[in-house]
Amino acid sequence: xxxxxxxxxxxxxxxxxxxxxxxxxxxxxxxxxxxxxxxxxxxxxxxxxxxxxxxxxxxxxxxxxxxxxxxxxxxxxxxxxxxxxxxxxxxxxxxxxxxxxxxxxxxxxxxxxxxxxxxxxxxxxxxxxxxxxxxxxxxxxxxxxxxxxxxxxxxxxxxxxxxxxxxxxxxxxxxxxxxxxxxxxxxxxxxxxxxxxxxxxxxxxxxxxxxxxxxxxxxxxxxxxxxxxxxxxxxxxxxxxxxxxxxxxxxxxxxxxxxxxxxxxxxxxxxxxxxxxxxxxxxxxxxxxxxxxxxxxxxxxxxxxxxxxxxxxxxxxxxxxxxxxxxxxxxxxxxxxxxxxxxxxxxxxxxxxxxxxxxxxxxxxxxxxxxxxxxxxxxxxxxxxxxxxxxxxxxxxxxxxxxxxxxxxxxxxxxxxxxxxxxxxxxxxxxxxxxxxxxxxxxxxxxxxxxxxxxxxxxxxxxxxxxxxxxxxxxxxxxxxxxxxxxxxxxxxxxxxxxxxxxxxxxxxxxxxxxxxxxxxxxxxxxxxxxxxxxxxxxxxxxxxxxxxxxxxxxxxxxxxxxxxxxxxxxxxxxxxxxxxxxxxxxxxxxxxxxxxxxxxxxxxxxxxxxxxxxxxxxxxxxxxxxxxxxxxxxxxxxxxxxxxxxxxxx
Amino acid sequence: xxxxxxxxxxxxxxxxxxxxxxxxxxxxxxxxxxxxxxxxxxxxxxxxxxxxxxxxxxxxxxxxxxxxxxxxxxxxxxxxxxxxxxxxxxxxxxxxxxxxxxxxxxxxxxxxxxxxxxxxxxxxxxxxxxxxxxxxxxxxxxxxxxxxxxxxxxxxxxxxxx
Numbered sequence: 118x119x120x121x122x123x124x125x126x127x128x129x130x131x132x133x134x135x136x137x138x139x140x141x142x143x144x145x146x147x148x149x150x151x152x153x154x155x156x157x158x159x160x161x162x163x164x165x166x167x168x169x170x171x172x173x174x175x176x177x178x179x180x181x182x183x184x185x186x187x188x189x190x191x192x193x194x195x196x197x198x199x200x201x202x203x204x205x206x207x208x209x210x211x212x213x214x215x216x217x218x219x220x221x222x223x224x225x226x227x228x229x230x231x232x233x234x235x236x237x238x239x240x241x242x243x244x245x246x247x248x249x250x251x252x253x254x255x256x257x258x259x260x261x262x263x264x265x266x267x268x269x270x271x272x273x274x275x276x277x278x279x280x281x282x283x284x285x286x287x288x289x290x291x292x293x294x295x296x297x298x299x300x301x302x303x304x305x306x307x308x309x310x311x312x313x314x315x316x317x318x319x320x321x322x323x324x325x326x327x328x329x330x331x332x333x334x335x336x337x338x339x340x341x342x343x344x345x346x347x348x349x350x351x352x353x354x355x356x357x358x359x360x361x362x363x364x365x366x367x368x369x370x371x372x373x374x375x376x377x378x379x380x381x382x383x384x385x386x387x388x389x390x391x392x393x394x395x396x397x398x399x400x401x402x403x404x405x406x407x408x409x410x411x412x413x414x415x416x417x418x419x420x421x422x423x424x425x426x427x428x429x430x431x432x433x434x435x436x437x438x439x440x441x442x443x444x445x446x447x448x449x450x451x452x453x454x455x456x457x458x459x460x461x462x463x464x465x466x467x468x469x470x471x472x473x474x475x476x477x478x479x480x481x482x483x484x485x486x487x488x489x490x491x492x493x494x495x496x497x498x499x500x501x502x503x504x505x506x507x508x509x510x511x512x513x514x515x516x517x518x519x520x521x522x523x524x525x526x527x528x529x530x531x532x533x534x535x536x537x538x539x540x541x542x543x544x545x546x547x548x549x550x551x552x553x554x555x556x557x558x559x560x561x562x563x564x565x566x567x568x569x570x571x572x573x574x575x576x577x578x579x580x581x582x583x584x585x586x587x588x589x590x591x592x593x594x595x596x597x598x599x600x601x602x603x604x605x606x607x608x609x610x611x612x613x614x615x616x617x618x619x620x621x622x623x624x625x626x627x628x629x630x631x632x633x634x635x636x637x638x639x640x641x642x643x644x645x646x647x648x649x650x651x652x653x654x655x656x657x658x659x660x661x662x663x664x665x666x667x668x669x670x671x672x673x674x675x676x677x678x679x680x681x682x683x684x685x686x687x688x689x690x691x692x693x694x695x696x697x698x699x700x701x702x703x704x705x706x707x708x709x710x711x712x713x714x715x716x717x718x719x720x721x722x723x724x725x726x727x728x729x730x731x732x733x734x735x736x737x738x739x740x741x742x743x744x745x746x747x748x749x750x751x752x753x754x755x756x757x758x759x760x761x762x763x764x765x766x767x768x
Numbered sequence: 769x770x771x772x773x774x775x776x777x778x779x780x781x782x783x784x785x786x787x788x789x790x791x792x793x794x795x796x797x798x799x800x801x802x803x804x805x806x807x808x809x810x811x812x813x814x815x816x817x818x819x820x821x822x823x824x825x826x827x828x829x830x831x832x833x834x835x836x837x838x839x840x841x842x843x844x845x846x847x848x849x850x851x852x853x854x855x856x857x858x859x860x861x862x863x864x865x866x867x868x869x870x871x872x873x874x875x876x877x878x879x880x881x882x883x884x885x886x887x888x889x890x891x892x893x894x895x896x897x898x899x900x901x902x903x904x905x906x907x908x909x910x911x912x913x914x915x916x917x918x919x920x921x922x923x924x925x926x927x928x929x930x
Contacts (some may be wrong), residue, residue: 133918134911139786141892146840152786153845163848167856168863169918170783173886175867177788180886270875292877311901311909329905 124161131155132162136169268295268326269310275428277304277320299324301337305428314343314351314362319425327354340368340426343383358406359388367398368424379403379419381426459536459582463492465639466528467517476507476515489638490517494536506539508632509623511550516620517638524644527558527615532641535621538580539634546634547581556618580636614645773816776857780820783853784827784846788888794830798823824850863921870920878913885910 135152138144144152155162271291280300293299293308301320309315312330322337333354343351343362351362353369357376360369365383369376378387380398387396391410398404403419406412462468467490476486485507507515519528533553539546619640623633778795785791801822809818827846871879884895885906896906 129918130915133914136786137911137914140782140788142787142789143892149841153841157842157844157848163852164856166786167783167849167852168921169914170786171779171856171860171863172867172914172918172921174779174782175864176882176886179871180883270877272875292875312905313908313912329901 124165128155128159128162129165132165133169136166137173140170140173268297268329269293269308269332271306272309272315273307273428273430275305277306278302279306293326295326295328297326299326305425307428310351312351314341316341316353317425317428327352334369334371336371338368338370338422338424340366340381340424342366342426356390357408358390361386361388365400366426368419368422368426370422370424375405375407377403377405377422379422379424381419457580458494458538459580461492461494461534461536461637462639462641465492465641466519466530467638467640468492470519470524470528472518472520474515474517477513486515489515489635490640491637494636507635509635510632511623514620514622515635515638516618517640518618519616521558521617525558526645527617528642529614529645530555530616530619530640530642532639533585533619534639534641535583535635536580536637536639537583537633537635546632548633549581549583550624550633552622552624553585554620554622555613555616556620557613557615558617559615616642616645773819775860776816777819777823779857779860780850780853781823781827783849783856784824784841785830786841790830794823794826798826801826866921867917870917873920874913874917878916881906881909882913882917 132152132155135144135148135155139149139152152166156166157163270293278301280302299306299308299318299322301318301322301324303320305320306318307315308318308324308326310330310332314330316324316332317340318324319338322339323335324337324339325333325335327333330350331352331354335356339353341351341353341362343365353360353362355369355371355376357371357374358378360367360376360378363384363386365385366381367383367385368379368381371377376387378385378398380400380402382400384397384399387398387404387406388394389396389406389410389412391406391408392412394410394412396404396406396412401418402414403422404412404414471490474486474490489507509515521527535549535551537547537549621635621638777798781794781798782788782791785794798819802819805822809815871882874882881895881899884898885891892907892910893903896903899906
């Protein structure tokens with residue numbers, strides 16, 4: 118990073134653009150040659166190039182994880198009943214006599230190669246897919262984007278208040294479509310167009326978006342910044358003239374009678390509405406046109422127009438380092454509602470490591486707070502004698518303390534589920550709004566903004582479930598809330614580690630009709646481990662940390678699937694899993710191939726085709742061939758749903 | 769350790785053959801070659817280095833086969849880049865962490881677009897069609913996102929804008 122900052126922006130952008138064009142195969146020979154010479158000649162360019170390649174690999178894996186592996190229905194999962202691990206390699210081994218002919222070196226290589234390929238199932242595997250569940254949750258967003266074509270987005274707002282038909286307080290990242298009328302009453306807002314132009318509006322200001330690189334300024338002030346090569350031809354239309362950018366930064370102010378244009382950088386042209394005259398302006402110049410088409414060149418610097426050119430971002434708050442027990446900043450909250458009581462876990466940390474619980478408020482005796490960590494949903498109303506529910510409003514907090522007498526480092530929290538609902542009594546009261554406060558073993562705390570799950574017209578029988586899972590990135594859909602845009606714990610599904618207590622602090626949204634009814638909190642995780650020097654093998658070969666990939670949705674109507682938990686958590690008991698196999702294939706296939714437990718996972722692996730030919734044809738490999746991306750010597754594998762490691766023939 | 773070898777191989781090849789389709793061919797070819805030649809591998813040597821050596825030969829052979837490569841880079845390019853790769857690999861982990869963090873800073877639609885477009889070589893055209901956008905503007909939007917991401921990862925504040 119030290120020498121990075123000295124690289125001119127133009128070089129940085131050029132190298133990046135050229136690299137991306139080459140990678141995708143879109144670069145004509147002269148662009149490839151240009152990249153070649155830049156990279157050869159300049160150390161900085163070379164280092165930018167290498168980083169862009171690195172990033173592209175990582176991004177491809179991140180993005181491709183959903184297509185390579187669309188939460189396959191018949192895939193066995195780590196919590197399948199354990200079988201003898203030794204059964205696998207012999208089967209693989211015996212199936213390949215012709216290719217391997219029993220020679221030790223090859224055997225070793227084969228065993229080396231497969232687990233590697235399995236972890237990085239694409240040729241360009243890089244990030245462990247499951248740590249970035251973004252692609253899976255992006256479905257709804259995609260559908261929405263497919264029907265409409267957005268034009269621009271709100272990229273920053275400072276004390277902005279909006280009027281008109283759109284929201285008063287749109288969230289940053291709000292997407293606008295052509296024709297949207299932005300009526301900024303006061304404050305500042307930055308809008309970034311899809312083609313790259315950026316405008317800063319200063320209220321009061323009325324702008325209508327006209328596409329991906331045009332807008333009409335009806336009234337007010339705006340500053341536009343258009344980077345060269347990105348969005349030249351950006352147009353600001355006004356009642357008195359049309360300003361066309363020619364790669365520049367400029368300001369426009371429209372009043373009742375006039376338009377003022379000032380150019381900070383580059384050039385613009387202004388076509389005067391009344392006369393059709395075209396005025397060219399360059400940096401440092403201003404001009405005014407009026408309703409009648411009279412043009413006067415400006416009397417001074419464009420700065421005199423006093424247009425806000427840029428919104429200053431507040432400095433990011435300093436985040437104190439908390440190495441041994443940090444909270445993962447990127448959290449995904451998934452909310453579900455269902456008409457039948459959800460299935461809750463009876464073997465999560467809130468039971469296995471339960472020490473005590475406490476709480477305030479509600480209409481219940483404090484001892485009742487323990488019911489929220491009981492491992493059962495409960496089925497009664499709030500009378501003091503009946504366990505199962507706790508009435509809460511926004512003044513209340515609920516805390517669970519874990520037993521750290523043995524696990525003195527506290528716990529890695531991988532997932533938190535909360536279940537609310539007032540069933541079968543009144544129904545409703547299922548809104549979930551709380552903040553999570555984590556207390557670490559050294560008594561420091563961190564808080565995570567919680568769900569704001571609002572069910573205004575919740576049918577009587579609705580239950581709501583909120584799941585927190587960690588995410589390293591990804592797209593969030595409307596059912597998910599990106600809570601903290603901070604850094605994630607690399608390669609893990611751990612929300613926070615070193616935790617000894619969790620407090621749920623009810624927020625405003627918890628006041629549905631006076632109170633909400635909490636029924637159960639499930640907290641998944643495992644004792645925080647002493648860091649090991651090389652723990653790559655177990656953590657990466659285990660499938661689906663976080664446990665809910667592809668399964669969260671299936672629980673929508675019929676309660677939840679069993680929760681599998683993070684990577685290092687003890688195995689879920691067989692009786693928990695028996696009737697909840699993902700995809701429903703588990704019941705008939707008790708002896709389905711086992712993954713995890715250090716066994717190689719061939720799914721998605723690239724293996725020599727001849728190996729597959731004999732293996733698949735004979736039905737002895739627990740894999741089936743799927744077509745390789747292009748006809749080459751390697752093929753991709755997929756678990757054969759009915760194959761077993763030890764069987765020699767399929768029936 | 770083994771996963772590291774695979775990553776290293778993939779990166780090595782892609783850095784020297786910056787073209788997804790070509791690189792994938794080379795990698796597949798290399799893997800087959802590795803498998804064939806494994807008996808000659810000296811276990812006392814670094815496996816990853818051995819794999820990269822074999823990949824290097826595959827890359828050179830890709831270049832010499834006339835019309836085989838879709839993009840041609842100079843011999844000098846290959847040498848210069850190859851010698852810079854070890855250092856780039858050293859900063860990989862830190863970079864991935866930054867990438868995760870910076871992906872979070874993108875807006876939903878930016879992430880969505882990025883995700884769609886990174887899936888395959890020819891995604892942009894297809895994504896543009898899916899989204900009913902012009903290919904050109906989609907490509908520009910994508911480029912802008914990548915620029916922003918890069919700047920974010922480098923800690924350059926300008927990345928917040930532009």
